[in-house]
Amino acid sequence: MTVTEEIKSRLDIVDVVSETVSLRRSGRNYAGFCPFHHNTRTPSFFVFPETQTWRCFGACAEGGDLFSFVMKKEGWEFKETLKNLAQRAGVTLEEADPLDRETRKAHNKQAGLLQAAADYFHQLFLYAPQAETARRYVAGRSLNEETIEAFAIGFALDSWDACRSHFNMQGTATRNCWPPGC
Numbered sequence: 001m002t003v004t005e006e007i008k009s010r011l012d013i014v015d016v017v018s019e020t021v022s023l024r025r026s027g028r029n030y031a032g033f034c035p036f037h038h039n040t041r042t043p044s045f046f047v048f049p050e051t052q053t054w055r056c057f058g059a060c061a062e063g064g065d066l067f068s069f070v071m072k073k074e075g076w077e078f079k080e081t082l083k084n085l086a087q088r089a090g091v092t093l094e095e096a097d098p099l100d101r102e103t104r105k106a107h108n109k110q111a112g113l114l115q116a117a118a119d120y121f122h123q124l125f126l127y128a129p130q131a132e133t134a135r136r137y138v139a140g141r142s143l144n145e146e147t148i149e150a151f152a153i154g155f156a157l158d159s160w161d162a163c164r165s166h167f168n169m170q171g172t173a174t175r176n177c178w179p180p181g182c
């Protein structure tokens with residue numbers, strides 16, 4: 001069963017529609033004034049519990065299921081409707097849509113790059129000959145190894161593009177090595 005099918009099986013379209021459209025029983029179905037077009041004389045809007053669908057037999061002549069009703073009524077996109085109805089139905093949305101996956105992938109990549117850059121500067125601080133003065137200064141401030149490690153204290157070479165060159169040479173930002181380009 002797909003997630004939309006599960007949501008539909010847990011919610012009753014009659015209940016959902018009744019929240020915004022006043023319905024009255026008409027045989028096996030329910031009828032009311034259509035919320036989507038000017039309709040005040042003869043109820044032209046029907047909800048069919050057996051098929052869990054709705055249809056307007058008046059000017060708009062539209063119809064659909066629970067999802068299309070909520071989308072049209074609220075002016076929501078499918079994604080927003082899915083979220084809302086899943087919550088109401090108590091269904092957990094496990095599978096993120098492809099867009100979310102892509103966004104997450106991009107975030108992970110950025111976090112990875114940031115971590116690699118922090119490591120790069122930290123390694124420079126620990127081992128680069130140019131960082132000797134910095135190491136002495138930090139020692140003079142009585143920062144111990146644990147603190148230096150915990151805050152990943154770094155050192156930048158006197159160069160505006162050393163970090164970029166380092167990663168360019170590496171070809172990837174996921175490996176860490178010292179000296180640069182190894």
Ligand SMILES: [Zn+2]
Binds near residue numbers: 039059060061
């Ligand atoms: Zn209508």
